[in-house]
Amino acid sequence: VPAGGEFAYISWLRARIPADARVLVGPGDDTAVLRPGTRAQLVTTDMLLEGSCFLLEGPGSATPRQIGRKAMAVNLSDIAAMAGLPTAAVVSLGLPRTRGRALGEELFLGLREAADAFGVAIVGGDTNSWDGPLVVSVTLLGEATERGPVTRRGAKPGDWLLVTGAFGGSILGKHLDFTPRVCEAQQLHQRADLRAMIDVSDGLAADVNHLCEESGCGAVLRAEAVPIAPEARRIADGRSPLEHALGDGEDFELAFAVSPDEARALLAEQPLPGVLLTHIGEFVNAGLWLEQGSERRALEPRGFVHAIE
Numbered sequence: 421v422p423a424g425g426e427f428a429y430i431s432w433l434r435a436r437i438p439a440d441a442r443v444l445v446g447p448g449d450d451t452a453v454l455r456p457g458t459r460a461q462l463v464t465t466d467m468l469l470e471g472s473c474f475l476l477e478g479p480g481s482a483t484p485r486q487i488g489r490k491a492m493a494v495n496l497s498d499i500a501a502m503a504g505l506p507t508a509a510v511v512s513l514g515l516p517r518t519r520g521r522a523l524g525e526e527l528f529l530g531l532r533e534a535a536d537a538f539g540v541a542i543v544g545g546d547t548n549s550w551d552g553p554l555v556v557s558v559t560l561l562g563e564a565t566e567r568g569p570v571t572r573r574g575a576k577p578g579d580w581l582l583v584t585g586a587f588g589g590s591i592l593g594k595h596l597d598f599t600p601r602v603c604e605a606q607q608l609h610q611r612a613d614l615r616a617m618i619d620v621s622d623g624l625a626a627d628v629n630h631l632c633e634e635s636g637c638g639a640v641l642r643a644e645a646v647p648i649a650p651e652a653r654r655i656a657d658g659r660s661p662l663e664h665a666l667g668d669g670e671d672f673e674l675a676f677a678v679s680p681d682e683a684r685a686l687l688a689e690q691p692l693p694g695v696l697l698t699h700i701g702e703f704v705n706a707g708l709w710l711e712q713g714s715e716r717r718a719l720e721p722r723g724f725v726h727a728i729e
């Protein structure tokens with residue numbers, strides 16, 4: 421990291437990290453020291469790679485601050501999926517040698533924005549510079565509530581499938597500027613017995629399929645019920661708005677299983693301010709299905725999948 425080197429950058433960072441009662445030793449020592457909570461500990465990590473996950477130049481590019489926010493927010497979304505409370509993060513950066521310091525500062529401001537919004541302490545990390553592109557990796561810790569974490573396994577045939585928000589077209593902006601559903605998950609978890617839950621990152625069909633695989637059951641989605649984001653209608657690429665809603669990914673909404681009685685109560689109450697709950701289908705014994713009118717056909721879990729060679 422030019423302009424004073426890595427140590428100057430770390431000093432700059434440390435001056436911007438406030439004291440936190442949960443953190444006994446923060447950045448600057450060999451490890452962070454955290455006061456242990458009493459609940460089950462959640463850990464998640466996500467790495468964003470320039471050129472593969474985002475671009476810093478050209479059409480469709482993102483600002484370093486947006487990348488910082490997203491790197492934290494995707495992890496927050498995973499903690500939300502467990503109905504957990506995020507607590508502390510460590511951040512690893514691989515900074516390109518040219519303009520690394522400026523990038524690093526903007527990234528950090530974005531990371532802090534997302535962390536501050538959910539009371540997350542940034543307690544450490546690692547910064548390197550190299551001749552490659554930008555790499556940002558965030559590891560986020562969280563705690564389950566007293567009701568325990570909500571996993572992907574636990575949906576049963578007969579349960580209703582509910583979702584928050586709307587789907588599709590996130591590439592037009594939402595993928596960089598979304599609110600991780602941390603608070604919404606808390607509220608749902610307090611009101612209902614959430615049997616299984618996931619955050620929609622790969623795509624609605626793909627992530628419902630993940631719930632089904634882990635729970636050992638299937639699901640039927642009703643085409644008319646799927647909430648389609650306005651952006652999904654603005655992409656003119658030959659695919660229908662419904663196909664975008666089912667396949668696009670990076671919606672960062674929640675999909676979850678509840679009993680029909682609890683689902684009815686949640687739908688009547690609509691307890692989430694500004695976020696609509698929608699009943700889009702049911703869990704069944706096996707298979708992934710899309711019901712359109714009176715027709716039921718097999719649904720491909722067509723979410724985005726990284727190629728591995």
Ligand SMILES: [Mg+2]
Binds near residue numbers: 501
């Ligand atoms: Mg997830």
